[in-house]
Every structure is written in structure tokens, then in C-alpha cells.
Amino acid sequence: AHAGHAMPQLARRGMSVAAISAVDIALWDILGKSLGQPVWRLLGGRKVDRMQAYASGGWAxxxxxxxxxxxxxxxxxxxxxxxRVGAMDGAAHISA
Incomplete structure (x- = not known):
């Protein structure tokens, strides 16, 4: 529960959020397997029966x-x- 608060601090120190997320997911998976429970149940269980889907567009x-x-x-x-708005490839908009 407290990991979410630490993430911005760790990211500012140069750690990759993607790497931290991979470890976080792996740890939840290990805990779930050791307890014989799915991760969704460890995280508090089902909150809704259905979710509304949305379309994702932009980059045009x-x-x-x-x-x-x-x-x-x-x-x-x-x-x-x-x-999404802006340029898909931001490299053209970055100057050295």
C-alpha cells in the first residue's frame, strides 16, 4: 500500500518505473501463488461486475x-x- 507513495521518489533518483513495476507484479504473483489465491483477491476482491470499455485514439x-x-x-x-494529442514521435520536437 505504501509502495505507490515511494514510486515518484524512486523515479526521481533514476530508477526505471518499468523495472520497479515488473518487480512489484512479480512479488504479488509470488504471494498469490504461495497463498493459493489470485492477485485480484489479494488486492481487495471484485469491485464491479462490469466495466465500460473506451476507445483510444489520437496520434493522427x-x-x-x-x-x-x-x-x-x-x-x-x-x-x-x-x-492522445501531440506528436507520436517527439524526437523531432526535441533540440539538443
Whole structure:
């Protein structure tokens, strides 16, 4: 429970959050296997029976994003959207 509070501090010291996450997941898995319980139960059990799916879009030209997201609603039936903005490859926008 306290690991979430430590993560920002560790990341600022140069540790990779991805590496920390991998170890965290592995430790939960080991604990679950040793207790014969699924990790979702160790984390407090089921909270909801269903979750709403959302469409994820963006990383398109400014002209295309609106149409892309409209199509997720019209053709996909999604009621929730997550839109990324900015350039997919930020390297072109970084100067030395």
C-alpha cells in the first residue's frame, strides 16, 4: 500500500518505473501463488461486475482526429474516449 507513495521518489533518483513495476507484479504473483489465491483477491476482491470499455485514439493529424473519434462513437458504439494529442514521435520536437 505504501509502495505507490515511494514510486515518484524512486523515479526521481533514476530508477526505471518499468523495472520497479515488473518487480512489484512479480512479488504479488509470488504471494498469490504461495497463498493459493489470485492477485485480484489479494488486492481487495471484485469491485464491479462490469466495466465500460473506451476507445483510444489520437496520434493522427489535426484534421483526422475528429473524424477518427466520431467513427469510434458511430461505428464502434463507444460512449467513452481517450484521445492522445501531440506528436507520436517527439524526437523531432526535441533540440539538443
Amino acid at each position: 493529424s489535426a484534421d483526422a482526429i475528429g473524424e477518427q473519434l466520431k467513427s469510434y462513437i458511430a461505428r464502434g458504439g463507444f460512449k467513452a474516449l481517450k484521445m
